[in-house]
Amino acid sequence: MSYVQPSDFTRAMIDAGASKVRMSTRDTLIRSFMAGAILGLAAAFAITVTVQTGSALLGAVLFPVGFILLYLLGFDLLTGVFTLVPLALLDKRKGVTVKGMLRNWGLVFLGNFAGALTVAFLMAFITTYGFNIAPDEVGQRLGEIGESRTLGYAEHGAAGMLTLFFRGVLCNWMVSTGVVAAMMSTSVSGKALTMWMPVMLFFYMGFEHSVVNMFLFPTGLMLGGEFSLTDYLVWNEIPTVIGNLVGGLCFVGLTLYVTHARTKAQRPLPEEPAEPESERESAAV
Secondary structure, eight states, X not given: OOBOOHHHHHHHHHHHHHHHXXXXXXXXXXXXXXXXXXXXXXXXXXXXXXXXXXXHHHHHHHXXXXXXXXXXXXXXXXXXXXXXXXXXXXXXXXXXXHHHHHHHHHHHHHHHHHHHHHHHHHHHHHTTTTTTSOOOHHHHHHHHHHHHTTHHHHTTHHHHHHHHHHHHHHXXXXXXHHHHHHTTBSSHHHHHHHHHHHHHHHHHHTOOOHHHHHHHHHHHHXXXXXXXXXXXXXXXXXXXXXXXXXXXXXXXXHHHIIIIISXXXXXOOOOOOOOOHHHHHXXXX
């Protein structure tokens, strides 16, 4: 059977986290660059579908294609290492330290951002014929997203910031569930199917994904969106990164680790009540 038991895929999560910490700088940057680029293309694809068909649901249904591809190709997203790497640290795997974990997170962040920024430039270029004409309908939509998801939060002050943070939490709760779900199966079709639902859910619900936003907001800035780099960092990227860390680690990584890798002993069965003396004597007669 292709199904993997929770205790086994939880061990696979810990193994994956340890492997990512020990990975070379070169490989970490290459794999994270490609992950950011592919996810940026997937977001551009989903938005194009939404604009051209008028169906946000259809765009969300198709978006997970990029996520599935980058996972199967072995590339790394910041949201994934937020969930997996701390488990190797908690499990006291050899060579895994706090410094190594932070190094991995920093390298993956840089790689994801570089990949997403590359695709952002390419999309801005092709939607304006080299910045010579006004952006087409897809480009206009990309600019609108940047404004609504920075200035839109800022209008509500602290409540807007908390809303942004919670959307980041919910996002990586779903995305990391997709990462873990892929470990539940040994078949490609099983991995793809289990990843599809949680990733589609996060995209359609408008939750905040730090790597997707590394594509969306720079694209919006290049296309003349009426928000600033500071707006993007303060009113989206930084709170989203923190929310993604909390969501993936607390609601996915730690819960699975505690209950499946550090399972408590089962409660003993209750003892049967002793048979009364009078009943034992009658049975003997």
